[in-house]
Amino acid sequence: MTPAVPTAVPTAVPTAVPTGPVAFAREVFRLLGAYDEPATDAWYRLFHDSGPQAYAEFEEALGR
Secondary structure (H helix, E strand, O other): OOOOOOOOOOOOOOOOOOOOHHHHHHHHHHHHOOOOHHHHHHHHHHHHOOOHHHHHHHHHHHOO
8 A cells, every 4th residue: 555645736726727817817817916906806807708998997997
């Protein structure tokens, strides 16, 4: 019987499935603190839902 070998992978590592790269990127942005929450949500809606209003909200959240 082979002894259990501990892994070096933390349990909170986000992973992506082939159908979820935008959702994966959103979680990476959150973990890195790349954008504040309103900008992250607008970015997600823009690229996941193709929401035209999300573009204006994203620009506003970025202060442009």
